Amino acid sequence: MKLLICPTVAIVAATLFAAACRQPAAAPFGFAPARTSSHAGWEREFRRRPTPARIRDVHRFLTSEPHVAGSERDRVLATFVGDRFRECGLEDVVTTTHEVMLPRPLETAVEIVAPFQWRASLREAPLDASSDAPGPSAAIGPAFHAYSASGEITAPIVFAGHGDPDDYDWLTSRNIDVRDKVVLVRHSTPYSYRGAKVLTAQRRGAAALLVYSDPADDGYGRGRVYPAGPWGPETRIQRGGIAFDFLVPGDPLTPGWASTSGAKRIRPADARTLPTIVSAPLSSADARVILEALGGPEVPDAWRGALPIPYRAGSDSIVLRVRARSDDSIRPVWTVTGMIRGGDRADQVVIVGNHRDAWTYGGVDPSSGTAALLELACNLGDLTRAGWRPHRSVLFANWDAEEFGLTSSTEWGEEHERWLRKSAVAYVNVDSAVAGTELDLTAVPALNPLLEEVARAVRDPATGLTLAARARDRRGNQGTIVGNRIGGGSDYTVFLNYLGIPVADLSFDGPYGVYHSIYDTHDWVARIGDPEFRYHGALVELWGLTTMRLADADVLPLDYAPYAARVGEFAAEVERSWMVMRGGAPTGLTRDITSAVQELRHAADRFNARRKLALTTGAPADRQRLDEDLLSAERALLDDQGLPGRTWFRHTIFAPKFTYAPEVLPGVAEAVADGDAARAERQARRLVAALRRAAAALSGTAD
Numbered sequence: 001m002k003l004l005i006c007p008t009v010a011i012v013a014a015t016l017f018a019a020a021c022r023q024p025a026a027a028p029f030g031f032a033p034a035r036t037s038s039h040a041g042w043e044r045e046f047r048r049r050p051t052p053a054r055i056r057d058v059h060r061f062l063t064s065e066p067h068v069a070g071s072e073r074d075r076v077l078a079t080f081v082g083d084r085f086r087e088c089g090l091e092d093v094v095t096t097t098h099e100v101m102l103p104r105p106l107e108t109a110v111e112i113v114a115p116f117q118w119r120a121s122l123r124e125a126p127l128d129a130s131s132d133a134p135g136p137s138a139a140i141g142p143a144f145h146a147y148s149a150s151g152e153i154t155a156p157i158v159f160a161g162h163g164d165p166d167d168y169d170w171l172t173s174r175n176i177d178v179r180d181k182v183v184l185v186r187h188s189t190p191y192s193y194r195g196a197k198v199l200t201a202q203r204r205g206a207a208a209l210l211v212y213s214d215p216a217d218d219g220y221g222r223g224r225v226y227p228a229g230p231w232g233p234e235t236r237i238q239r240g241g242i243a244f245d246f247l248v249p250g251d252p253l254t255p256g257w258a259s260t261s262g263a264k265r266i267r268p269a270d271a272r273t274l275p276t277i278v279s280a281p282l283s284s285a286d287a288r289v290i291l292e293a294l295g296g297p298e299v300p301d302a303w304r305g306a307l308p309i310p311y312r313a314g315s316d317s318i319v320l321r322v323r324a325r326s327d328d329s330i331r332p333v334w335t336v337t338g339m340i341r342g343g344d345r346a347d348q349v350v351i352v353g354n355h356r357d358a359w360t361y362g363g364v365d366p367s368s369g370t371a372a373l374l375e376l377a378c379n380l381g382d383l384t385r386a387g388w389r390p391h392r393s394v395l396f397a398n399w400d401a402e403e404f405g406l407t408s409s410t411e412w413g414e415e416h417e418r419w420l421r422k423s424a425v426a427y428v429n430v431d432s433a434v435a436g437t438e439l440d441l442t443a444v445p446a447l448n449p450l451l452e453e454v455a456r457a458v459r460d461p462a463t464g465l466t467l468a469a470r471a472r473d474r475r476g477n478q479g480t481i482v483g484n485r486i487g488g489g490s491d492y493t494v495f496l497n498y499l500g501i502p503v504a505d506l507s508f509d510g511p512y513g514v515y516h517s518i519y520d521t522h523d524w525v526a527r528i529g530d531p532e533f534r535y536h537g538a539l540v541e542l543w544g545l546t547t548m549r550l551a552d553a554d555v556l557p558l559d560y561a562p563y564a565a566r567v568g569e570f571a572a573e574v575e576r577s578w579m580v581m582r583g584g585a586p587t588g589l590t591r592d593i594t595s596a597v598q599e600l601r602h603a604a605d606r607f608n609a610r611r612k613l614a615l616t617t618g619a620p621a622d623r624q625r626l627d628e629d630l631l632s633a634e635r636a637l638l639d640d641q642g643l644p645g646r647t648w649f650r651h652t653i654f655a656p657k658f659t660y661a662p663e664v665l666p667g668v669a670e671a672v673a674d675g676d677a678a679r680a681e682r683q684a685r686r687l688v689a690a691l692r693r694a695a696a697a698l699s700g701t702a703d
Helices: 013-021 033-047 052-062 072-087 165-173 194-203 284-293 367-385 407-415 417-423 445-455 467-475 493-498 522-529 534-552 560-581 591-617 620-636 666-673 677-699
Strands: 091-101 104-114 151-159 182-186 208-212 278-282 319-327 330-340 345-355 392-399 424-429 438-443 503-509 654-656 662-664
Touching (some): 033 367, 052 522, 052 534, 072 091, 072 330, 072 367, 104 278, 104 284, 182 194, 182 284, 194 208, 208 284, 208 319, 330 367, 345 367, 345 407, 345 534, 345 620, 367 392, 367 522, 367 534, 392 407, 392 534, 407 417, 424 534, 438 445, 438 467, 445 467, 445 534, 503 534, 560 591, 560 662, 560 666, 560 677, 591 620, 591 677, 662 666, 666 677
Parallel strands (some): 151 182, 182 208, 208 278, 345 392, 424 503
Antiparallel strands (some): 151 319, 330 392, 438 503, 654 662
């Protein structure tokens, strides 16, 4: 089909003159008052450009075929993205190839072999809701877990609830042993990374793990199922990677360095992130057959789902055979980047990105975000052709193999580490852009004021309220609308946790029960998730204004006063946890942390006063120096020794737990959770040093 891509733009000069002569508004955060009107004119020009119909057409093309990472269709779409970047006026468009371990399933089988014979389908039923509904899943192949160990296991099966450590403890208390057995667990709500379930089962001695989606979590237990509604049908299967990328993300064979051509690789047997047990995903339809056959004691209420059967823990009478074989070859993946070159501070770079690869069609995850990225590139490219030239450069990035382990973003970040640590201003990520209508903003606290400001400027398509007002209504007007607990599971990980670059993640969420299945299609998005693609347009507007202000502010719009406040709250949480573990008495563990937080707050306040003066009376050189201080602040929060046991993760304030859920003050918090007083005190000292480095950076006195 013919796609609607970036029409030629002619902006009449009178439009900009008129915009400049209007009543001046308050200066956006980081802008000199004298530039407010001219920048507002460019923002108005940008906001006229996001076109839902064009986004819809691009989205339909992106999702027309499955495009798993490293496949031929993935390569075709990489070329498509690069071509669109060029058509939209981006400069320096480059496709970077990394060579990574990228499994392909050769065989996956799950069978009951005693006391009766049965074989799981491992396939989803095709639907015929419309011409855009998914076709036969034979084109995709059986569902699998990427990086499962290869092997065949025949053993009794045990049901272990959600597969959390406490669930295994319950089984142990009932004298139910999972060692050398097949274990069946549910996916979790809220989301818990399937790789963490595999690691837990592996540590408990299981021989194999099966993971299924219960209708209580994302199927008919929640409401109407696709194609009538947003939730998953009974045959829906959640594919996914299971590498332990909470230890080291990226290519498992190049941990901590880029997987370029000829790069050194470790042996798979030496890769800490590769599971050693067999695992596979199941639909609730297949899992029901197994669960119905189980005997043994009834399980706790929290383990029970919506299937109309008793949920039991199992006994040795039901024997399964689980077989998985993979081709674990080294394969190419493709990162596509393009640039809008800045003006007087072109060496400073704002990065915006989204991943391209999908387990199947990728309607929401990730093609809603890819379509938005291409629209953003066209819209900002239009402005540059009309004369807009921001102070800083903007780099657009389309990542690959995110679904396997945050792969190409990690490899690219490791490859360009020196340049990024010197030049990167911020990374603004969009993964699954639109699955509904509820705004979801997550960022480091330094970006809170900017994101709040932009959300006040963009209207919610359905209500006409600003995005900020609607979000506050939903949250009861309590606190910031920006979440500051940052975990893992998307491409911002390398930028924050390894490189010390401020990050934000933007999306609209909603009921979404077809994640990683063949039902995540253009049809699902176009009929259910965002029927008129208006929220895609709002996402582009939000993303674009955030990018424009980061790129063109006279002093970077980062504020470390909210950062200090949040770290103080995190420290209080850690202290309370430590008090509970130590019997309720104050421990003094966070006394020095609290003092360092105050130093950071005072430094942030002094910096903000300097910024205010520089924006009204300062020279460009003064503003440049303030930018350099701000760029140093987030880097200062890194600890080059990394977290104990996972040294790739260097940030002292944020890290993912093994479930991808956020851990704050991770070095201290993990030591407290382990009851290790000596380690907690060591980690507290390292955190204090990082906070003081950040304060020194803001004061302009860092080494």
